[in-house]
Amino acid sequence: MKKRKLGKSELELTTIGLGTWAIGGPWQYGWGEQNDRESIDTIQRAVELGVNWIDTAPIYGCGHSEEIVGQALRPIRQKPIIATKCGLRWNAAREKLNNLNPDSIRRECEESLTRLGIDRIDLYQMHWPIPDEQIEQAWEAMARCVEQKMVSHLGACNVTIVQIQRLQKVFPVAAIQPPYSMLKRGIEADLLDYCGKNNIGVVCYSPMQKGLLTGKFNTDYLRTLSPSDHRLHDPNFQSPRFENIVAMVDELKTIAADCGKSVAQLAIAWVLRRPEVTSAIIGARRPDQIEQTAPAGDWTLEAEIIDRVEGILKKYA
Numbered sequence: 451m452k453k454r455k456l457g458k459s460e461l462e463l464t465t466i467g468l469g470t471w472a473i474g475g476p477w478q479y480g481w482g483e484q485n486d487r488e489s490i491d492t493i494q495r496a497v498e499l500g501v502n503w504i505d506t507a508p509i510y511g512c513g514h515s516e517e518i519v520g521q522a523l524r525p526i527r528q529k530p531i532i533a534t535k536c537g538l539r540w541n542a543a544r545e546k547l548n549n550l551n552p553d554s555i556r557r558e559c560e561e562s563l564t565r566l567g568i569d570r571i572d573l574y575q576m577h578w579p580i581p582d583e584q585i586e587q588a589w590e591a592m593a594r595c596v597e598q599k600m601v602s603h604l605g606a607c608n609v610t611i612v613q614i615q616r617l618q619k620v621f622p623v624a625a626i627q628p629p630y631s632m633l634k635r636g637i638e639a640d641l642l643d644y645c646g647k648n649n650i651g652v653v654c655y656s657p658m659q660k661g662l663l664t665g666k667f668n669t670d671y672l673r674t675l676s677p678s679d680h681r682l683h684d685p686n687f688q689s690p691r692f693e694n695i696v697a698m699v700d701e702l703k704t705i706a707a708d709c710g711k712s713v714a715q716l717a718i719a720w721v722l723r724r725p726e727v728t729s730a731i732i733g734a735r736r737p738d739q740i741e742q743t744a745p746a747g748d749w750t751l752e753a754e755i756i757d758r759v760e761g762i763l764k765k766y767a
């Protein structure tokens with residue numbers, strides 16, 4: 451699979467990284483029940499397919515996702531690059547709690563290393579910049595984890611340009627992790643350009659918009675989601691937006707079919723058309739899902755396809 455350099459770091463990431471949010475199983479923002487054996491098989495299959503990095507977070511299943519990633523990695527000799535996060539803790543009801551206190555971050559880092567069963571985290575990311583006034587002190591604590599060789603590089607999720615500039619004064623920002631998909635194009639306004647000019651890596655999350663851009667969603671399929679699947683509370687999965695998205699995806703299917711590909715592959719390759727994007731983080735819960743989507747990492751969209759997609763996106767904007 452193609453690789454792109456992550457900003458100024460020495461890391462070469464495959465254009466696809468495996469996302470392990472859903473693999474965490476139930477919590478406040480879970481995706482319903484998840485079979486751990488299938489999760490481990492999915493992670494191992496992704497590595498076999500050439501995916502060289504995995505994105506996880508302590509909050510995904512309140513530690514469970516990191517534990518499953520750790521279990522899946524144990525028999526793998528050539529370990530993939532590991533990215534995890536900090537700044538989100540949880541309570542007894544498995545609800546998230548923002549916490550950027552330096553002591554908490556230090557403890558989180560130690561706990562992540564234990565759950566993942568590794569000596570060093572390759573990319574350590576601030577999960578949410580909340581509360582805003584504490585991002586510098588959190589970043590200082592994360593930088594101390596680099597100095598103590600618990601972490602190699604620092605990244606920040608869900609940040610603005612101003613926040614990146616504030617963090618850069620404390621310690622280099624190797625990468626940001628924003629949302630980016632055909633349905634969420636906010637970073638095209640300025641962030642992508644800024645990161646390109648300043649050589650900051652961009653690893654984009656939810657390129658298939660939590661599965662909506664895979665082409666499998668319709669009203670019947672929506673009814674099969676577990677009541678504990680957080681997507682049921684996401685406005686994109688509610689009327690009338692949901693029906694509008696389904697109609698748009700139906701039109702995108704024609705373009706994908708003309709190329710002999712699936713619409714999920716089109717959605718991923720579309721994100722990767724931007725040279726500022728280092729890698730797309732794609733979620734998978736079963737081996738067949740990553741088998742289906744991984745080839746998108748090597749698909750370069752032609753200008754004519756990009757134009758046709760743009761026409762449809764404008765129509766449904």
Ligand SMILES: NC(=O)c1ccc[n+]([C@@H]2O[C@H](COP(=O)([O-])OP(=O)(O)OC[C@H]3O[C@@H](n4cnc5c(N)ncnc54)[C@H](OP(=O)(O)O)[C@@H]3O)[C@@H](O)[C@H]2O)c1
Pocket residue numbers: 468469470471472481505506577607608627654655656657658659660661662664666714731732733734735738739740742743
């Ligand atoms: N930093 C942050 O704040 C943040 C936020 C969100 C995500 N992320 C990261 O980004 C990763 C990816 O985002 P995401 O998980 O939201 O969404 P995504 O990649 O847009 O969608 C993944 C979901 O689509 C479905 N799917 C995947 N492959 C499929 C296939 N071949 N056919 C049909 N359905 C398929 C699966 O769910 P079902 O089978 O259940 O439909 C899967 O969990 C996360 O796992 C996480 O690591 C980070």
